[in-house]
Amino acid sequence: MSRRSLIGQTTSLFFHWLERCRSGLWSVAVICGSGLGLLADRAANKQTFRYQDIPNFPVSTVAGHEGCLVFGTIEDTSCVFMQGHFHLYEGYSLCQVTLPVRIFKLMGVESVLVTNASGGICPDFKVGDIMVIKDHINLPGFAGQHPLCGPNDERFGIRFPCMSDAYSKDLRRLALDVGSELGCSDFIREGVYCMVSGPNFETIAEARMLLILGCDSVGMSTVPEVTVAKHCGLRVLGLSLITNKVSLDYSREEKVNHEEVLQISKMRAEVLQKLVTKLISRCQQQSINTH
């Protein structure tokens, strides 16, 4: 496809979305973390664009991140799936990492569902658990690596956004309810996600520090996107798949690696797919009832 016709197609999709949003149809963006691109598979009427073909869009450089933007529908809900997101450790600025979220806002998206893979810090967590993110700790943010640093763009949000309710209580409740309807209660948890910049996995001393700080899991993404989404008034739900247990003990021999992370993501992708699909259709019903 030529660049000109690609821009033409993207523009017409944009107007198509605006039209749907004006007519009151609910729309959602799903950001798929490591190995979770399959979440887009259940959408109907799919149209896929490679990041590399979209002008000024970053590209994915990490295994398990396909680098495609997929538009589609789930029941009557317009959905856009990011098959792969961007990380500080890839060398992107946090402005680039979060660019898609502002694009989604301009497209009329109302809610963002962020997924990721993370290491379990909470000793009760098991590999394969799905953690509904209740709150987060922005470690890079403490060190000045924050997506909202710099002049504030008032068109998106205020200078000092409140983050005490970053993750929608209603959506968290709904995720737990839908999880229980699907018979997943045994492995659905709630907890606090901590972002580190990566790309190395944690030392044991770092892991112990995160436990003391109150973190239940740790990963290298999500927090910048959630911060920018909250800043511009989007509703946010975060689901974190526990792909490994972070070692807190010097006597443990296991060593985490990215291949293992991807393997567990693949193993749990079907369950997450069901959860995400049902959640989206239930949100649509809720939205119809409140419009």
Ligand SMILES: O=P(O)(O)O[C@H]1O[C@H](CO)[C@@H](O)[C@H]1O
């Ligand atoms: O957060 P996502 O991208 O899902 O993936 C997690 O898994 C990768 C490391 O295996 C890192 O990118 C980490 O952040």
Ligand SMILES: Nc1nc2[nH]cnc2c(=O)[nH]1
């Ligand atoms: N930082 C970090 N990111 C992860 N992503 C998946 N597992 C892990 C982990 O153990 N640590």
